[in-house]
Amino acid sequence: xxxxxxxxxxxxxxxxxxxxxxxxxxxxxxxxxxxxxxxxxxxxxxxxxxxxxxxxxxxxxxxxxxxxxxxxxxxxxxxxxxxxxxxxxxxxxxxxxxxxxxxxxxxxxxxxxxxxxxxxxxxxxxxxxxxxxxxxxxxxxxxxxxxxxxxxxxxxxxxxxxxxxxxxxxxxxxxxxxxxxxxxxxxxxxxxxxxxxxxxxxxxxxxxxxxxxxxxxxxxxxxxxxxxxxxxxxxxxxxxxxxxxxxxxxxxxxxxxxxxxxxxx
Amino acid sequence: xxxxxxxxxxxxxxxxxxxxxxxxxxxxxxxxxxxxxxxxxxxxxxxxxxxxxxxxxxxxxxxxxxxxxxxxxxxxxxxxxxxxxxxxxxxxxxxxxxxxxxxxxxxxxxxxxxxxxxxxxxxxxxxxxxxxxxxxxxxxxxxxxxxxxxxxxxxxxxxxxxxxxxxxxxxxxxxxxxxxxxxxxxxxxxxxxxxxxxxxxxxxxxxxxxxxxxxxxxxxxxxxxxxxxxxxxxxxxxxxxxxxx
Numbered sequence: 293x294x295x296x297x298x299x300x301x302x303x304x305x306x307x308x309x310x311x312x313x314x315x316x317x318x319x320x321x322x323x324x325x326x327x328x329x330x331x332x333x334x335x336x337x338x339x340x341x342x343x344x345x346x347x348x349x350x351x352x353x354x355x356x357x358x359x360x361x362x363x364x365x366x367x368x369x370x371x372x373x374x375x376x377x378x379x380x381x382x383x384x385x386x387x388x389x390x391x392x393x394x395x396x397x398x399x400x401x402x403x404x405x406x407x408x409x410x411x412x413x414x415x416x417x418x419x420x421x422x423x424x425x426x427x428x429x430x431x432x433x434x435x436x437x438x439x440x441x442x443x444x445x446x447x448x449x450x451x452x453x454x455x456x457x458x459x460x461x462x463x464x465x466x467x468x469x470x471x472x473x474x475x476x477x478x479x480x481x482x483x484x485x486x487x488x489x490x491x492x493x494x495x496x497x498x499x500x501x502x503x504x505x506x507x508x509x510x511x512x513x514x515x516x517x518x519x520x521x522x523x524x525x526x527x528x529x530x531x532x533x534x535x536x537x538x539x540x541x542x543x544x545x546x547x548x549x550x551x552x553x554x555x556x557x
Numbered sequence: 558x559x560x561x562x563x564x565x566x567x568x569x570x571x572x573x574x575x576x577x578x579x580x581x582x583x584x585x586x587x588x589x590x591x592x593x594x595x596x597x598x599x600x601x602x603x604x605x606x607x608x609x610x611x612x613x614x615x616x617x618x619x620x621x622x623x624x625x626x627x628x629x630x631x632x633x634x635x636x637x638x639x640x641x642x643x644x645x646x647x648x649x650x651x652x653x654x655x656x657x658x659x660x661x662x663x664x665x666x667x668x669x670x671x672x673x674x675x676x677x678x679x680x681x682x683x684x685x686x687x688x689x690x691x692x693x694x695x696x697x698x699x700x701x702x703x704x705x706x707x708x709x710x711x712x713x714x715x716x717x718x719x720x721x722x723x724x725x726x727x728x729x730x731x732x733x734x735x736x737x738x739x740x741x742x743x744x745x746x747x748x749x750x751x752x753x754x755x756x757x758x759x760x761x762x763x764x765x766x767x768x769x770x771x772x773x774x775x776x777x778x779x780x781x782x783x784x785x786x787x788x789x790x791x792x793x794x795x796x797x798x799x800x801x802x
Contacts, residue, residue, distance in 0.1 A: 381566055407605070407686035410754055438707065439645040441714040443685055446765055453569045456562060457711040464646065464707045475781075482783045483768055485752030 293508050294419035296493040297347040304499050308349055311357045313337060319399040326462055340364050340371060340396060346427070348419050350404070350412050355505035359409075359416045361398040363424055363432065370394050372433050372467055379435065379467040381455035387433050393424045395434040395470075414484035417447045418477060422490055425472035432472060438464040448483050450476050489515050561591035565708045572715055578723040582617055585716045592701045592709060594678065594694040598623055599717050599724075602641060606687030615724035619695065622672055631668075634661035641681045641691045647710045650677040651700070675699045678706070680713035686754075692717050722765040736774065736790075741797045743770040748787050748796070 297305045313335025320326045320336055330337050340362065350359035366373060366388045373384035380387060404412050424432045436444055438457050445451070449470040457466040481490065492504075492511050499507055514522060532551070536544035558566070568588035575581035582597075589597065598616030600623065603609060611632055613623040632638045636656035640648055650666065657663045669677065674695045682690040692713040701709075730738040739762070746756035753771070757764040771783070778789045790796040 405685075410685060411752070413685070437645075438710050438714060439681075439683065441711060442682060442718040445715070445718045446685075448768065453711075453715075456566055456569070457707045459707050464710055466711055478782060483753050485750065485755065 293350075293492045293511060294416055294423075294490060295349040295351060295504055295508070296419075296423050296491050297349060298493075299343045301494055301496045303496060304494055304504055305347075305349070307355070308351065308357055308504070309347070310335065312347065312349070312360050313341075315357055315360065315399060315401065316397055320397070324462060328461070338371075338397075339369065340394075344368075346423065348416060348423060350416050351505045351508065353505065355503050357401065358404050359400045359412055361416055361420055362396050363393050363420060363427075363429075364396070365427075365429075366392045366394050366433065370433070371396055372435050376435055376458070376460070376465060376467065378458050379455050379465060391428060391430040393427065393429040393432045395420055395432050398434075411484065411486075414447065414480070415486050415490070417449065418480040418484065418486060419490055421449065421470060421472045421480065422477045424470075425474065425477065426491070429472050432470045433467065434469070435465050435467050438466050441466060444468055448480055487515075561588075561705065562708070564588040564591050565712055568712055569715060573719055575719075575723075578615060578720060578727055581716075581720060581723055582615075585712065585720075586617065588712055589694055589709065592705050593676075593696040593698040594701070594709075595697060596674075596695040597716070598693050599682075599690060599720055600693065601688075601690045602638075603687065603689035608642075608689075614690070615720055616693075619693065622669070622674075625668075626665075629668075631665045634659060635665045636662055637665075637677070637679055641679060642689065644681050645683060647678055647680040647706055647713070649701075649706075650679075673697050676701060678709060678713075680710055680717070682714065682717045690717060690721075718765070721763050722769045725762050725766040726769055736795055736797070737770075739766075740770050740774055743767050744774065744787075744790060745797050747771060747783060 295305070297309070302309060310333075313333070316336040317331055317334065321329055321331065345362050345364045348361045348363065349357055352358045367390060368388075370388050371394060372379065373387040377384040398416075400409055400413055403409070420432065433454070450473070451468050451470050454467040454469055457464050477490075480486070481488070489511060492508055494504060494507055502510070513525065517525065532547070535547065539547065565588050568584050572581060572584045575584055585597070586595070596616075596618030598619040599614045601609065601612045601614055611627050613620065616623070626632070636653045637648075637650060640653050650669070654666055657666055675698055676696045678694045678696075678701070680692040680694075682692060684690075694709065694713065726739070729740075732738070736744060739760075742760050743756055746759055747753075747767075751759070753764045753767040756767045760767070771786070774790075775781070775783075775786050778786060780786045780789050787796070
């Protein structure tokens with residue numbers, strides 16, 4: 293599942309937002325050599341990290357960031373239209389328009405790269421389309437390195453390259469756009485073997501007693517269990533919690549293992 | 558915009574609409590000829606991060622040279638081959654020829670030039686799952702405008718990524734009125750809940766080829782999604798049996 297982090301629920305993701313900026317510094321500045329970027333508090337920031345930015349996080353089971361991307365409406369500012377207009381064969385005003393969003397700062401932690409990371413990357417790329425669609429986007433624009441064009445194509449987005457590529461300080465770049473549609477989301481989910489629900493958008497007051505990654509587990513269970521089953525599961529978990537409160541971690545793990553074995557046998 | 562730039566933009570934006578490999582290669586050739594390139598190929602070099610015996614997958618005008626190159630084992634001496642494994646950006650023969658320090662390496666360039674080739678541009682194609690391939694564009698003219706390298710890079714990326722499924726899909730065995738051999742194989746795995754990527758690994762074809770097969774079946778059956786496709790295949794009695802292949 294991909295967590296949708298917007299202005300209203302950022303308070304629930306303070307730890308992940310700090311880690312995201314740190315990982316962006318590690319990925320874009322230290323690995324890819326974008327030395328001209330702004331850093332503060334050990335992280336990388338730009339002027340699109342404002343109230344209108346929506347972050348998409350794929351979290352690990354411990355709540356840390358596995359993958360991340362940012363989408364943002366382009367009406368007031370846009371990396372592509374403001375900084376790379378030469379990548380466009382259309383007027384930049386077409387990109388800075390209502391209903392156009394921009395994808396940027398996409399990265400995956402090293403453990404999610406290569407073959408092992410394909411499924412989660414495709415989950416995040418599908419979430420880009422699904423979350424933009426939810427926000428009324430008719431078009432999502434982005435800039436990528438030319439050597440990554442094959443990953444854009446193989447994702448299966450309804451995409452189009454927007455102009456000729458150009459060299460920039462750190463490589464060769466090309467612009468593309470993606471057309472979000474319900475049909476496209478359905479097709480991407482089928483193609484990459486993804487299961488619903490794809491997005492988790494937690495309200496600012498919905499996570500008082502749980503961390504976002506813990507709620508993700510609940511959301512996944514809710515997707516496959518009925519209301520009655522969920523109620524029973526909740527009671528069982530409550531009892532297990534009471535029992536494990538008096539146990540060491542090892543004893544709690546052994547108990548959970550015993551329950552799991554009993555259920556699966 | 559120059560005619561060469563207009564042709565490149567036309568290929569990048571309209572090239573994907575080509576219905577078969579021949580039409581797609583026509584469009585690619587029309588664009589790269591503006592830069593003096595008239596022969597081209599896509600060669601697979603590694604799978605799952607491991608080098609393989611180079612394999613020409615598709616191209617035009619390079620079949621004989623590719624077969625000779627592989628037969629002679631030129632890859633072991635060719636500095637361009639090492640460059641493909643270590644670069645993400647394209648490079649020209651003329652940029653790596655100075656690294657040909659052994660007689661065997663110099664022979665690779667001499668023999669290439671004896672076929673009429675004056676310059677080659679190599680574009681490494683790195684896949685996310687450790688696949689490596691290269692697109693080679695050959696010119697019978699002495700040089701090309703280095704400012705065009707970025708545009709040629711983008712065109713080669715598109716040629717590689719869309720050309721592979723078009724080439725693989727032509728390497729199929731039609732069965733009129735039913736599913737083809739490859740379609741049968743793809744349906745077998747998709748019906749068992751595999752993703753396109755999973756099926757592609759099992760079948761040894763590209764993920765895009767699996768998707769192209771499935772999309773063609775959906776169109777033929779007039780259905781919207783994969784569950785409907787499976788049901789319709791079942792209804793028509795076309796669903797592959799366990800021992801179908």
